[in-house]
Amino acid sequence: MSPRPKNPPPDRRGEILEAAFRVFAEKGYRAATMAEIARAAGVTPAALYYYFPSKADLFRAAVTERRSQLQPALAALASPDARELPPREFLGALLRAMADFLADERTRAVIRILLAEGPRDPSLVAIFQEEVYGNIGAVLGYLEQHMAQGNVRPMDPRVFLLFFQGPLLAMVIFRDLLRLGPYRDLPNPALVEPLAETILAGLVPEKR
Amino acid sequence: MSPRPKNPPPDRRGEILEAAFRVFAEKGYRAATMAEIARAAGVTPAALYYYFPSKADLFRAAVTERRSQLQPALAALASPDARELPPREFLGALLRAMADFLADERTRAVIRILLAEGPRDPSLVAIFQEEVYGNIGAVLGYLEQHMAQGNVRPMDPRVFLLFFQGPLLAMVIFRDLLRLGPYRDLPNPALVEPLAETILAGLVPEKR
DNA sequence: GTACTTATTAATTGAGCGTTCAGTAAGTAA
DNA sequence: TTACTTACTGAACGCTCAATTAATAAGTAC
Numbered sequence: 001m002s003p004r005p006k007n008p009p010p011d012r013r014g015e016i017l018e019a020a021f022r023v024f025a026e027k028g029y030r031a032a033t034m035a036e037i038a039r040a041a042g043v044t045p046a047a048l049y050y051y052f053p054s055k056a057d058l059f060r061a062a063v064t065e066r067r068s069q070l071q072p073a074l075a076a077l078a079s080p081d082a083r084e085l086p087p088r089e090f091l092g093a094l095l096r097a098m099a100d101f102l103a104d105e106r107t108r109a110v111i112r113i114l115l116a117e118g119p120r121d122p123s124l125v126a127i128f129q130e131e132v133y134g135n136i137g138a139v140l141g142y143l144e145q146h147m148a149q150g151n152v153r154p155m156d157p158r159v160f161l162l163f164f165q166g167p168l169l170a171m172v173i174f175r176d177l178l179r180l181g182p183y184r185d186l187p188n189p190a191l192v193e194p195l196a197e198t199i200l201a202g203l204v205p206e207k208r
Numbered sequence: 209m210s211p212r213p214k215n216p217p218p219d220r221r222g223e224i225l226e227a228a229f230r231v232f233a234e235k236g237y238r239a240a241t242m243a244e245i246a247r248a249a250g251v252t253p254a255a256l257y258y259y260f261p262s263k264a265d266l267f268r269a270a271v272t273e274r275r276s277q278l279q280p281a282l283a284a285l286a287s288p289d290a291r292e293l294p295p296r297e298f299l300g301a302l303l304r305a306m307a308d309f310l311a312d313e314r315t316r317a318v319i320r321i322l323l324a325e326g327p328r329d330p331s332l333v334a335i336f337q338e339e340v341y342g343n344i345g346a347v348l349g350y351l352e353q354h355m356a357q358g359n360v361r362p363m364d365p366r367v368f369l370l371f372f373q374g375p376l377l378a379m380v381i382f383r384d385l386l387r388l389g390p391y392r393d394l395p396n397p398a399l400v401e402p403l404a405e406t407i408l409a410g411l412v413p414e415k416r
Numbered sequence: 417g418t419a420c421t422t423a424t425t426a427a428t429t430g431a432g433c434g435t436t437c438a439g440t441a442a443g444t445a446a
Numbered sequence: 447t448t449a450c451t452t453a454c455t456g457a458a459c460g461c462t463c464a465a466t467t468a469a470t471a472a473g474t475a476c
Contacts, residue, residue: 012453028236028324030239031328033432034434034435044454046436046437115323115381116324116327118386120235125387129389133390153409156394159394159399159403162375162378162379163375163403166373166374166375166376166377167371167375170374171370179330182366186364186366190364194363194367195371198363198407199410200410201409202405202406202408203410220424241462242465251425253465254426254467263465
């Protein structure tokens, strides 16, 4: 192959990032090789070093790039419109929005990377923590207000988040990451609807 | 150092397995080197090959060894005594037993390994799936019975498990694996007690 | 004490991988 | 046309690391 190809691809850098993300998501950081990423991107390994100074930098760039795709889904949860809803509707919508968010294959890839590399790379965790908690903040404001008014069972907001995110996260881990047999064919709604019903029955006190 | 030391340790193999488990748990499979495991066990790398044919075999053996430590905690959940309890007490005890189970550092190490290596090693997942689901089965029997009698809100048992395990698993991931700031100082009971209260209020219908 | 087995080491090998570097075709500017 | 920049390639380097091998001290059986 010759340098400077006839039809110069307009966004080599972007192609490399996408290929890198795919390979890192599939193999993990250590097992992913620059050679394989290069192959996936249709270039030679050396070309990767034209755009990124090291494997670590490429990894960071690839993951950070994808992260911004997650923003809208979370932001929607904190929209002013949503804040006008009564607790039952608000919390149900929140739950469904999170489920949609987790239904995205790229989201699951990020989770896969985060679970595999996060425990050994705090700076990677920090990237997501900042972003996710920035958006969750608004949701918590809503909650605190309704807890004070007695419309929602009062509790530590951290506990609330675990309560809400936990079952969904567990489903993604069991079904999509570990591929546990019994969960293979459990569709999202089959979890979300009973979950919403049961959580809300316990979380939102009966109308007085 | 001389071969065949003066005071021959009685259980070299066990020491190696323990050292290997620690290193694998901390570094992950790829990043853990035979040299480091050997150092942790107080032998040379070649000694590892006296007991285990390859790195992969050592890894499998180390993880499998630990797995059996988890059995008692899960078995207790399915004891005949527990099955006599009314749903509220049974489910509360189940939740607390799971929390205790997850409080064990070795359990968390297994989870860390499972999340990091599981997505790329189905046979590793299979080891745990078999064991965990063997014991969960008995719990599900209890549940089905009480669901049929209307004492527990009827639902897919898989959903029930996600519902029960999810928040605890999420706490372990956020607090212990990813070390998210806000969760750093959230003690187990601070999650378990409100969780039990809220889940049970929603899961177990009001007394008629 | 001799023969054999067990448990271990030191040294080495060989593959794989991140990274570097010199070279070069294609595009751009004067 | 010349000078320069951009965007790569092919080849090689150096290192790490899993795995092998030959040697050997300590224990055991006879």
